[in-house]
Amino acid sequence: xxxxxxxxxxxxxxxxxxxxxxxxxxxxxxxxxxxxxxxxxxxxxxxxxxxxxxxxxxxxxxxxxxxxxxxxxxxxxxxxxxxxxxxxxxxxxxxxxxxxxxxxxxxxxxxxxxxxxxxxxxxxxxxxxxxxxxxxxxxxxxxxxxxxxxxxxxxxxxxxxxxxxxxxxxxxxxxxxxxxxxxxxxxxxxxxxxxxxxxxxxxxxxxxxxxxxxxxxxxxxxxxxxxxxxxxxxxxxxxxxxxxx
Amino acid sequence: xxxxxxxxxxxxxxxxxxxxxxxxxxxxxxxxxxxxxxxxxxxxxxxxxxxxxxxxxxxxxxxxxxxxxxxxxxxxxxxxxxxxxxxxxxxxxxxxxxxxxxxxxxxxxxxxxxxxxxxxxxxxxxxxxxxxxxxxxxxxxxxxxxxxxxxxxxxxxxxxxxxxxxxxxxxxxxxxxxxxxxxxxxxxxxxxxxxxxxxxxxxxxxxxxxxxxxxxxxxxxxxxxxxxxxxxxxxxxxxxxxxxxxxxxxxxxxxxxxxxxxx
Numbered sequence: 001x002x003x004x005x006x007x008x009x010x011x012x013x014x015x016x017x018x019x020x021x022x023x024x025x026x027x028x029x030x031x032x033x034x035x036x037x038x039x040x041x042x043x044x045x046x047x048x049x050x051x052x053x054x055x056x057x058x059x060x061x062x063x064x065x066x067x068x069x070x071x072x073x074x075x076x077x078x079x080x081x082x083x084x085x086x087x088x089x090x091x092x093x094x095x096x097x098x099x100x101x102x103x104x105x106x107x108x109x110x111x112x113x114x115x116x117x118x119x120x121x122x123x124x125x126x127x128x129x130x131x132x133x134x135x136x137x138x139x140x141x142x143x144x145x146x147x148x149x150x151x152x153x154x155x156x157x158x159x160x161x162x163x164x165x166x167x168x169x170x171x172x173x174x175x176x177x178x179x180x181x182x183x184x185x186x187x188x189x190x191x192x193x194x195x196x197x198x199x200x201x202x203x204x205x206x207x208x209x210x211x212x213x214x215x216x217x218x219x220x221x222x223x224x225x226x227x228x229x230x231x232x233x234x235x236x237x238x239x240x241x242x243x244x245x
Numbered sequence: 246x247x248x249x250x251x252x253x254x255x256x257x258x259x260x261x262x263x264x265x266x267x268x269x270x271x272x273x274x275x276x277x278x279x280x281x282x283x284x285x286x287x288x289x290x291x292x293x294x295x296x297x298x299x300x301x302x303x304x305x306x307x308x309x310x311x312x313x314x315x316x317x318x319x320x321x322x323x324x325x326x327x328x329x330x331x332x333x334x335x336x337x338x339x340x341x342x343x344x345x346x347x348x349x350x351x352x353x354x355x356x357x358x359x360x361x362x363x364x365x366x367x368x369x370x371x372x373x374x375x376x377x378x379x380x381x382x383x384x385x386x387x388x389x390x391x392x393x394x395x396x397x398x399x400x401x402x403x404x405x406x407x408x409x410x411x412x413x414x415x416x417x418x419x420x421x422x423x424x425x426x427x428x429x430x431x432x433x434x435x436x437x438x439x440x441x442x443x444x445x446x447x448x449x450x451x452x453x454x455x456x457x458x459x460x461x462x463x464x465x466x467x468x469x470x471x472x473x474x475x476x477x478x479x480x481x482x483x484x485x486x487x488x489x490x491x492x493x494x495x496x497x498x499x500x501x502x503x504x505x506x507x508x
Binding site: 052076088101102 | 247249250252253254256257260261264265327331332333334335336337338339340341342343495498499500501503504
């Protein structure tokens with residue numbers, strides 16, 4: 001199995017605070033890797049370093065054999081990201097936003113790509129509406145379309161189904177599952193939804209206080225910790241860590 | 246540099262402006278009011294001041310030139326602020342855009358925003374006050390170009406601050422030009438300033454640009470050394486502005502301000 005992403009001894013210090021401490025892991029081709037941990041444990045910092053938004057204090061991120069620090073622009077062509085904490089310009093229509101990002105990512109046949117994504121993500125009925133006028137479920141699908149506009153081989157998903165109703169959440173999960181299989185994508189999924197992680201991820205990293213405290217397949221972790229589900233594993237690991245602290 | 250990406254960022258702002266009549270009106274409204282106000286002041290001075298006697302439109306021409314500088318700089322800052330306000334900043338910086346492409350796209354877009362605001366204001370000066378800025382002749386092009394470069398440079402300084410310190414730097418964005426206005430000698434000759442401030446003012450391209458405009462309109466003399474000095478100073482400031490922008494981006498990547506700048 002080809003390793004698309006290699007993270008080696010990655011650390012980030014903000015003044016004296018260590019946000020991420022020497023973490024290492026890999027993401028294979030056609031793998032969805034789950035990144036779990038409480039708020040403020042270093043998930044977003046890790047993703048930001050992998051996207052080249054943040055300079056690591058130590059360690060490195062190698063993507064398709066290239067160091068992100070030295071090849072940021074060329075690697076960004078192959079990656080994309082969605083997060084509920086960032087938005088697309090609200091005053092632009094859905095189509096205009098996709099045209100802009102198609103151009104920024106150097107997509108060759110933008111109209112065809114927008115048409116394809118509109119069909120797959122059911123955007124047709126509101127493609128000409130202003131993005132700010134959409135419901136959160138519709139906005140989420142538009143963000144996903146933006147994240148797929150450049151046909152990325154690596155996708156970073158930060159809580160992709162946060163605040164979605166069950167039907168839309170299920171639609172998004174099914175879509176991610178399908179597209180990762182079809183396009184052999186490598187996906188890093190940060191989520192607080194344990195059922196979602198269990199359903200989508202082959203492997204899971206448990207993070208707390210800037211370090212990886214456990215890893216494995218969801219089933220192995222459940223078995224190893226003698227729990228009934230991933231949520232109980234999560235609670236056990238974080239409570240243990242809290243007591244140790 | 247990729248023309249496609251530059252056009253992409255230009256389109257982001259073009260779509261925003263074209264779809265909003267209030268935004269277009271806002272762009273036109275302030276320069277027009279400014280020009281009308283200075284038009285009447287200019288008329289008054291023309292009638293009652295010895296210095297401006299028989300020299301129609303010196304103040305109004307300088308007001309138009311200053312407004313061009315003001316709009317160029319504010320337009321550049323606004324493009325950056327729009328990304329922060331719309332929480333689109335992170336999306337922009339995870340797209341494969343080089344800093345040089347971002348600067349180029351913003352420079353072009355800022356010019357269009359400036360012209361949307363200023364062209365109607367310039368057009369009304371002729372029927373309302375009988376004044377045409379074209380009286381400055383060919384040097385007008387150099388004066389506009391010089392002001393535009395300085396406006397963009399100020400925009401780069403402020404955007405560097407926004408990049409590094411986030412929205413907290415927003416107030417500086419609005420006040421930066423007012424700080425330089427007294428030293429720019431826009432409406433008066435440099436001799437009016439105290440000696441110390443004269444020395445400081447000579448370090449700004451504005452003094453040479455407005456001295457030149459007055460020289461042409463009052464004395465009908467084109468002094469190309471003023472234009473040369475303005476361009477020379479502009480080149481230095483522009484180099485510093487671009488370097489600062491690159492440095493701020495690198496610092497923002499170290500400190501993490503690219504992740505949470507909209508918050």
